[in-house]
Amino acid sequence: MSGKPSIVLVDDERIIVDSLRLQIRRLRGELEVECAGSVSEAWELLEELHADGSTVLVVISDWLMPVTRGDAFLDELKSKFPGIKRVLLTGQADEEALRRVRDRDLVDLMLHKPWSEQDIRDVMALVPPCDGP
Amino acid sequence: MSDDGLTALSKRVRFLERELRYSHEARVRLEDLNERNQLIRSRSNDELNQKNAELEAALERLVRAQVQLVQSEKMASLGQLVASVAHELNTPLGAIRASAGSVRDLVVESVTRLPTVLARLEPGRREACNELIRHGLASSGTPPTSREERRLRRQLQQELEEAGVDRPDDAAKVLVELGVPTLQPSHLDLLRSPLAGEILRLTQDVVAVYRSSENIRFAADRAAKMVFALKSFVHPGGADGEHSEGAITEHLDTVLTLYRAQIRNGVELVRDYQDDGVVWGRHDQLNQVWTNLLHNALQAMEGGGHLTLCVRAPDDRTVQVDVTDSGPGIPPAVQPRVFEPFFTTKAVGEGSGLGLSICLDIVTGHGGSLTFETRPGRTTFSVVLPRSAVGAPRP
Numbered sequence: 001m002s003g004k005p006s007i008v009l010v011d012d013e014r015i016i017v018d019s020l021r022l023q024i025r026r027l028r029g030e031l032e033v034e035c036a037g038s039v040s041e042a043w044e045l046l047e048e049l050h051a052d053g054s055t056v057l058v059v060i061s062d063w064l065m066p067v068t069r070g071d072a073f074l075d076e077l078k079s080k081f082p083g084i085k086r087v088l089l090t091g092q093a094d095e096e097a098l099r100r101v102r103d104r105d106l107v108d109l110m111l112h113k114p115w116s117e118q119d120i121r122d123v124m125a126l127v128p129p130c131d132g133p
Numbered sequence: 134m135s136d137d138g139l140t141a142l143s144k145r146v147r148f149l150e151r152e153l154r155y156s157h158e159a160r161v162r163l164e165d166l167n168e169r170n171q172l173i174r175s176r177s178n179d180e181l182n183q184k185n186a187e188l189e190a191a192l193e194r195l196v197r198a199q200v201q202l203v204q205s206e207k208m209a210s211l212g213q214l215v216a217s218v219a220h221e222l223n224t225p226l227g228a229i230r231a232s233a234g235s236v237r238d239l240v241v242e243s244v245t246r247l248p249t250v251l252a253r254l255e256p257g258r259r260e261a262c263n264e265l266i267r268h269g270l271a272s273s274g275t276p277p278t279s280r281e282e283r284r285l286r287r288q289l290q291q292e293l294e295e296a297g298v299d300r301p302d303d304a305a306k307v308l309v310e311l312g313v314p315t316l317q318p319s320h321l322d323l324l325r326s327p328l329a330g331e332i333l334r335l336t337q338d339v340v341a342v343y344r345s346s347e348n349i350r351f352a353a354d355r356a357a358k359m360v361f362a363l364k365s366f367v368h369p370g371g372a373d374g375e376h377s378e379g380a381i382t383e384h385l386d387t388v389l390t391l392y393r394a395q396i397r398n399g400v401e402l403v404r405d406y407q408d409d410g411v412v413w414g415r416h417d418q419l420n421q422v423w424t425n426l427l428h429n430a431l432q433a434m435e436g437g438g439h440l441t442l443c444v445r446a447p448d449d450r451t452v453q454v455d456v457t458d459s460g461p462g463i464p465p466a467v468q469p470r471v472f473e474p475f476f477t478t479k480a481v482g483e484g485s486g487l488g489l490s491i492c493l494d495i496v497t498g499h500g501g502s503l504t505f506e507t508r509p510g511r512t513t514f515s516v517v518l519p520r521s522a523v524g525a526p527r528p
Contacts (some may be wrong), residue, residue: 013224015225015228015348015352015355016224016227016228016350018228018232018274018344018345019227019228019229019231019232019235019345019348020231020276022231022235022341022345023231023235026235026238026239034279034283035275035282036278036279037278037279041278041279041280042342044280045280045283048283048347057159064220064394064397065397066397066399066437068399074259082238091220091221091223091224091227091394092216092219092220092394093139093217096172112223113220113223113224113227114223114226114227114229114230115227115230115231116230117231117234120231125497
């Protein structure tokens with residue numbers, strides 16, 4: 001829509017989406033931050049951005065969401081849009097499940113709630129700096 | 134004395150001597166026997182005592198093992214509880230941490246820049262800017278779905294383009310964020326100012342400070358609610374291990390709050406509360422029953438389904454709680470063994486097989502019953518409890 005490269009957030013928790021969006025906007029004002037409240041909405045958004053010719057650099061998805069879980073979504077994202085960096089946001093202490101994600105090389109980064117500002121900087125480091133207008 | 138008399142006497146003496154000897158020997162033998170008898174008796178007493186002590190110790194070990202098993206079952210469900218609560222606290226904490234950082238930075242920037250920019254604006258445009266900020270503070274934020282947000286943005290962008298506003302995409306984005314549904318002439322005038330870019334950024338920042346504070350408040354409320362639920366879960370009736378009067382519906386809601394993380398994943402929940410379900414009993418124990426039934430139901434519906442909690446009063450002296458899941462059902466071969474201790478269909482380490490057997494103990498201990506009905510797609514566990522538990526101490 002605006003032609004700016006974007007970061008897509010996928011989480012059904014409004015407090016997470018709002019706070020994360022603002023945090024990213026402050027750190028990387030040259031990036032567009034698009035949000036989806038569910039996996040189905042995320043697919044719709046990604047297709048639309050793709051059709052608009054807008055580049056999606058990173059998808060940050062929550063793990064625990066209704067209907068489709070974050071890891072399953074990122075798995076599908078990997079095969080559909082392999083160029084997009086994948087970040088999984090999790091509040092879960094389930095080590096076994098996390099190990100499976102790591103073993104399958106599903107994500108570029110794991111973001112643990114409650115994340116710190118440095119964690120977000122690390123996510124942003126996945127994206128080369130773009131020349132903002 | 135005659136000879137005859139003497140002979141008779143000596144005979145008599147010899148006889149008595151013999152008798153005396155015999156009786157002495159007999160006494161000695163008797164004493165000996167007695168002694169031996171006593172020895173045998175005391176020895177068998179000792180053996181009996183020893184056997185008794187061994188049996189008592191074995192029983193004690195068994196009781197201790199059972200207590201340990203019940204305890205480990207409690208610890209296992211505590212583990213699930215901790216994982217769920219950790220998730221439900223980490224989510225608001227993440228939001229609080231991020232929002233607090235944003236507020237700190239944005240306040241510094243906007244407080245210093247806002248007066249300068251406002252001072253450089255013409256009075257009419259200054260008023261329009263203030264109005265825009267007020268609007269942003271009053272609005273509830275970005276639209277609920279990204280679909281709606283993008284639709285509004287596209288619409289506004291087109292209008293701004295037609296009005297000849299510079300950088301219409303950025304302006305449209307901020308206006309949607311501020312909750313401006315339709316463009317007013319004053320907005321357009323403000324956006325035509327050479328300071329428009331700066332104004333939009335500042336307005337956005339000021340509103341972001343406000344919304345971040347709201348976000349923090351909301352997140353803190355949620356965390357507090359979680360901690361409260363945790364407290365009332367552990368101490369549902371005040372003091373530990375005591376009977377109290379409590380509404381089962383309240384306790385069910387507490388359990389639902391604590392297990393929110395697990396319920397959210399594709400499970401549609403129906404709370405069909407037709408009665409408060411006030412009963413007199415050990416609600417700390419009953420909470421263990423609700424947790425167990427809920428956990429089993431959720432486990433039966435990996436990947437989602439329908440969970441129904443129904444509380445009703447079949448008559449004025451009993452309360453019935455039905456936990457129904459839409460899982461595959463319990464296979465016929467498994468059904469007779471469901472309440473059997475140590476029977477489990479779960480993988481090693483996932484369940485002790487004691488959950489339902491403990492539930493049954495707790496419910497029958499309250500003078501109630503625990504039954505189930507199952508078929509593919511619908512399994513119901515029903516707990517029927519008397520309002521006043523049998524044999525419970527009542528004030």
